[in-house]
Amino acid sequence: MTSQPNAPLSSLSPDDLAAFRAAKQEEYAALQARGLKLDLTRGKPSSAQLDLSDALLSLPSTTKDRSGTDVRNYGGLEGLAELREIFAELLWVEVDQVVCGGNSSLTMMHQVLVDLLLHGGPGSERPWKDEPSIRFVCPVPGYDRHFSMLADFGIEMLTVDMNEDGPDVDAVAALVRDDPSVKGMWIVPTYANPSGAVCSQEVAAALLSMPTAAPDFRVFWDNAYAFHHLTEDEAKSADALSIAAASGHPDRPIMFASTSKITFAGAGVSVLAASAANKAWYLKHLAMASIGPDKINHLRHVEFFGSPDGVRAHMRKHREIIAPKFDAVDAALTSALEGLDVAQWTRPTGGYFVNLDVLDGTASRVVALASQAGIALTPAGASYPLGQDPRDRNIRLAPTFPVLAEVETAMAGVATCVALAAAERLQASRGTSEDS
Structure with missing residues (x-):
């Protein structure tokens, strides 16, 4: 390819776009061959996060609240x-x-x-x-x-x-x-x-x-x-x-x-x-x-x-577990997609999700490609009423539940799917334009 890897995909010549797509298809075939089984579908706490609260299992230490009322009763x-x-x-x-x-x-x-x-x-x-x-x-x-x-x-x-x-x-x-x-x-x-x-x-x-x-x-x-x-x-x-x-x-x-x-x-x-x-x-x-x-x-x-300070301290422990996972999402997407002009994603300072907007008309394809490679994502458009995203571009990423290494693997795979779907779309649109 004569163009730089981070050039906007839409700016590539037909030959360079075809070469880019072929390279991504090779990456995708290798991804499928790994036999992954990873799940980023729901924003659930990980086992490590749940472990933070295991002391609850031995509480309460009494049966009465501070007023002396028996909490076991109506x-x-x-x-x-x-x-x-x-x-x-x-x-x-x-x-x-x-x-x-x-x-x-x-x-x-x-x-x-x-x-x-x-x-x-x-x-x-x-x-x-x-x-x-x-x-x-x-x-x-x-x-x-x-x-x-x-x-x-x-x-x-x-x-x-x-x-x-x-x-x-x-x-x-x-x-x-x-x-x-x-x-x-x-x-x-x-x-x-x-x-x-x-x-x-x-x-x-x-x-x-x-x-x-x-x-x-x-x-x-x-x-x-x-x-x-x-x-x-x-x-x-x-x-x-x-x-x-x-x-x-x-x-x-x-x-x-x-x-x-x-x-x-x-x-x-x-x-x-x-x-x-x-x-x-x-x-x-x-x-x-x-x-x-x-x-x-x-x-x-x-x-x-x-x-309340006890809650705040507890949430800092959660942050130590999940913040690296959000960093991993950003790192994977940035490494593979920055400059291609085929995706935008949020870098949240809190919460449980990353919002990923891909090239219009490709979100469903990205989710399908990921699924066929063993990476389960939330259905495209799930963040819209009745699951109907009019631009078919929105995907919700939920990185909290898997362990960090799985997030890194899954997001590298997702990035490959985003790039491949975009290349397919751009090639198809150019073919339609040339035919007309």
Whole structure:
């Protein structure tokens, strides 16, 4: 090849592009021959991360909370006070705004949505199910489980771009200002899934104060990664509840968080924080489904962490394990793809994912190539409602679960797949252009 390896692929001559593709096909054949079986599909904690919390298995050391109440019994619907205090400080909210529940914040989100559908919430004129239509604003790329939850209820999803400082505020404002059927929106404000974006104070203030046609418009503020820093420069989450209250819309945000990626993914604790009216409304309906959460698990976590600083110290241990994996993703992609102008990827400072945008029309092909080489990736477009990425370019990378060596191997393979798919696409487009 006469062109430099890092020249934009689209600038190569037909002969050089053909030679590049042939070289990548050789690399890919060698990759297939290795018989790999690697999985980067879900953002799960690794075994090493789970091991950090094994002391939980011998806790709690007592059966009573600090008030002397036996945690083995019924009651305490809003959760153990000691645990609520820890998360109130971590989430920049007041203790009396917090409810602690079971192991899944997704369950809390689902419960809130179901209750809004069946009953309406504070400020609602009627149950949402009785509205002519319901629509939600969905920043993209975003969290697939948020979208699948809406799809399960037949709620229409309206997409807006997720920028580096949060959702496109002007696009959101245009959707919510005059249409009362737009009842809510999702946002992962800190280290967003999958882009790693952090919602700025300015964007948060705009979202929580902008006029909406629906009087009961809700922002599902999913702070899933608020404590999941990858560097010492730790982003601070916007104080959504205070911002909303100050702007005259105290009931707009409902905040969620959990320890699913902090302690045990299947046996952690979840958190909801909301205005007094929203909290009372939530507990009223929760009381029909529960007589109290797992307070033994609550007490176990209180003893394990001890304080908010205990959580922070624990998360630094997580960072030591997973930050090198994110560095490995960047190193592999940079080494193989930088300068080719066929891919862009994020370098997040927190969270669990790397967002990879490849050449338009090639994401599905990249995922298929990787699969045929024994590397499982999240389906292309999974970060869009109904899995439909109109540009077929987005892939969510999840490097936390495999060991570091596997991440390095997998990402080198992914980079080969990205380059090969791009070369195929460019050759095909040139052939079409020449034929026409």
